[in-house]
Amino acid sequence: MNQKVMILLHEYLIPPDRLTKAERLKSNTATEYDVLTNLKNLNYEVLPLGVSNDASIITRAIDNFKPTIVFNLMEEFHHKASFDQNVVSFLEMNKIPYTGCNPQGLMLARNKDLAKKILKFHGIATPAFHVYPLGSVLKMPDLKFPLIVKCLNEDGSLGLSKASIVNNEKKLFERIKFIHKKFEVDAIAEEFISGREFFVGLLGNQKLHVLPPWEFLINGKNPPKDEFYTDKAKFDLGYRKKKGIVTKKAELSELKLEEIKKICKETFGVLQLNGYARIDLRMDERGKLWVIEANPNPDIAFDDEFAQSAKHLGMDYPLLLEKIIGLGLKWHKLQSAA
Incomplete structure (x- = not known):
């Protein structure tokens, strides 16, 4: 019997059944489309569920569909980003396995000042x-x-x-x-920290897998220094082409790579994250690393930095999705036994 996956997403981001490559590049539903189509190709029985501000929709869908796990792509509820943790709490109270981060980790990481205070307390540099x-x-x-x-x-x-x-x-x-x-x-x-900008993906619950750092570059090779990775730099194809914006595996010494790995693992741990997350860092001209933000449940479109970094290690996109689902099921089992 195939496993059932209910994809929880915003109702305005329910993707069409099919997108051409060109349509997908311009679509704001690329992540949702990638997750949905790839899970279907992996022979999961999939139900995309669009949600806005009515939690009863989730209850009814769970009762009718009886999912093995919920693939959580929600970033807000009732138009409030701070409510995303409540959606996950709702799933936990109903004993439904889900992908991504737990409510406590979402609360700590989403609140930037609280997250920074925790990082500073643990001696992790943040601006x-x-x-x-x-x-x-x-x-x-x-x-x-x-x-x-x-x-x-x-x-x-x-x-x-x-x-x-x-x-x-x-x-x-x-x-x-x-x-x-x-x-x-x-x-x-x-x-603002002038210098190089890195994105580091992590996968895991208790045992962490740190993905290769990805770097934001201008003119194909130059660090941003006094610029940063805005939505325009990420999604506006014309702007990206004009500025020569690329993201690719960072070229760093083994010593610096180990330092980044250590900082990211510590950040993941002190903010009580699990599942998958991305840590954004800047490195100043002296080589000092600063944690800018921790992002639980980051974008996982197949051409996004997280998935591309995983691919560099030989973890193709379908395998990445299965890894995320596996971590969700393991987390549920761990919490049920507690």
Whole structure:
């Protein structure tokens, strides 16, 4: 009997049955399409379930479909990124196996200031920062320019653009007000680390498999230094071509690779992550490594950095998906026995 996989995704991201290569490149459902089509090709019985703000839809689908596991592609619930942990808690309360990170890890990693405080407590380098809650009086923090301004609890790329990097108090306050007004969320300003940018994937629950670091380059070979990997740099094909943006396996010494592996494992551990995650780092001109963010349940489209890094080790895309499902089932078994 084939295993049943229910793919939990946003209702506006339910992919079509078929996309041409050109259509897929322009589609905002590439990850969902890749997961769905590959699981079907692996002979899983698959049910894509679109969800927005009604948890009863999940309950009914579980009762009717009786999935072996839920493949969780949700990044928010009821339009709030901080609610993604509640979806996973809902699955745990119903004793349903799921892929990806547990609720505690999602909560810790999604809250950028809390995650940074935990990292600092454990001696893991992360840029100095200051939080600006909605409605707060704006004051100049004890930080060194340039700074980068982000949404506090939303997905790391939301609201990020070249204007996110500020070099004076006036621009800082303008950007904070922009985040507050446009997204109606708290903002965080942190010291911007000029240098090289790496993405490091990890797979595992207790025993971790660290994937080769992937690097963001401009003109095919140059580190970004004072730029960073925005959504435009990632998804805008015209912009990528114009700037010569590529991501590929980082060329690093064995010593530096081991240092990155150690930092990423420690970050994964102290933030109580499991399943799969991506750690974003910058390396300054002195060679010091800084953890920028930890991203549980990162993008896993087959041409994304995570999947390409896995492929470099001989783990093709279908095998990666099966690995993620296997880790979810093992996590469920481990929690059930606790």
